Structures are given as structure tokens and as C-alpha cells.
Amino acid sequence: MSQTKIAVIVGSLRKDSFNRKLALAIAHLAPADFTFEHVRIDDLPAYNQDDDGNQASAVKRLKSEIAAAQGLLFVTPEYNRSIPGVLKNAIDNASRPYGQSAWAGKPAGVIGVSVGAIGTALAQQHLRNILAYLDVPTMGQPEVFLQNKEGLFDDKGHIAEASKQFLQAWIDKYVAWVKAHSV
Numbered sequence: 001m002s003q004t005k006i007a008v009i010v011g012s013l014r015k016d017s018f019n020r021k022l023a024l025a026i027a028h029l030a031p032a033d034f035t036f037e038h039v040r041i042d043d044l045p046a047y048n049q050d051d052d053g054n055q056a057s058a059v060k061r062l063k064s065e066i067a068a069a070q071g072l073l074f075v076t077p078e079y080n081r082s083i084p085g086v087l088k089n090a091i092d093n094a095s096r097p098y099g100q101s102a103w104a105g106k107p108a109g110v111i112g113v114s115v116g117a118i119g120t121a122l123a124q125q126h127l128r129n130i131l132a133y134l135d136v137p138t139m140g141q142p143e144v145f146l147q148n149k150e151g152l153f154d155d156k157g158h159i160a161e162a163s164k165q166f167l168q169a170w171i172d173k174y175v176a177w178v179k180a181h182s183v
Contacts, residue, residue: 004178006030007069008038011076011087011112011123018113018148023075025159026111029171034178036073039065041090052097059093066094066102071178072136076112078123088130095134104135107181109174111144113152119145139177144170 008027012019020038027036043058045051055063066072076083095101110127112120124143131138144167146152154160159167 002033004034004071004182005069006034006036006071006073006178007066007106008036008073008075009041009087009090010038011074011084013042013086017077018115019075019077021153021157022111022113022146023073025153025157026073026075026167026171028158029164029168030175034175037065037069041086044086044090044093047089047092047096049096055093055096062090063094063102066106069106070182072103072106072108073174074108074110074127074131076110076120076123076127078112078114078116078120081122082126083123083130087127091130091134101134103131106136107178108136108138109170109177110138111146111170113146113148115148117147119147121145137177137181139174142170142173 008023010017010020010023023038030036039062041062044062045056045058076087091103095103108131110124112124114120124145128138151160151162
């Protein structure tokens, strides 16, 4: 059985990030032939077009990790009704120079968790707009807007029973999406 490698991009740098926890937990719901590898974005320089001809080693590493993956999973918080700057910076760095985007053609899923009642709905919409421009086929349905409440995760950090069926349905659709759109 061949492995399908998923590059996981978490839009939060916080040590105890709910979104990092969600990214780790959701991977446990995927089939055994899917591998989730978190890509590092905290060491990237601020994107500067002047650097396109000589990208930093961290940018080259990020682009290489994305290129090696068959799919993408974006797990993002919502900051000020949009995506975090660190996530946008990672997207910009790996999409440049123009015509050399590492993202293009990679099937993606977008998910996130927040303490707010609407979860990360607006951040996800902004991210989907960016990904559409970058030629990233992004799964549209089902959408997942999670509010971080008691009982979302169990004591081992996995998805708790109350949300397991809902998130299992999402990961099942995501797996099918990646398989249908991988090149």
C-alpha cells in the first residue's frame, strides 16, 4: 500500500495552539495509508520580492516539503476576521517567484478551531480566496467551523466522542478529495 503524504500547515505559532492540537487529532481519524507531516513556517523570512532570485534556505525547505506532498491540510485560527500573518507569509514565500508556486495543483482541505462562536469561518473564506488564485483545488464541502469547547478533545488529545462522527465524515471526504485530485 503506497502512502499519501499530506503537508500540514498550521497557521498558529502558539505553543499550546488549539489548531495544532486539532491538526494532530484529525490525523488519527485518517486511514493508515495517509501520512500527515507538519511543515515549519515559524522560521521563514518576511516575504520580499527582492529575494525571489535567492530564496532563503527555510523557503527552499518549505517549497520542497510541499512539492513532496500529494495534498495539503491548512489548519488555521482566525485573527481579526482573517488568516494570521504568519500563514499568509508562508503562502507568499512558497508561491514565488511568479510561475514557480509550490502550491499549484495540490488538493487541499481547510479547517480550524477558535474560541468564538463562528469558529474560523471568515479566516477560512479568506484562505479559500487565496488558494483559488494559486490554483489549489480546495474541498468546499463539508465546511467545519469549530468552537473550542470543553469536550472537543479527550484527555489524550484525540477528538472526543461528541465530535468524532462529524469530524470523521469530514476527514473521509477530505481523503476522497485528495485521491480524486492528486496528480
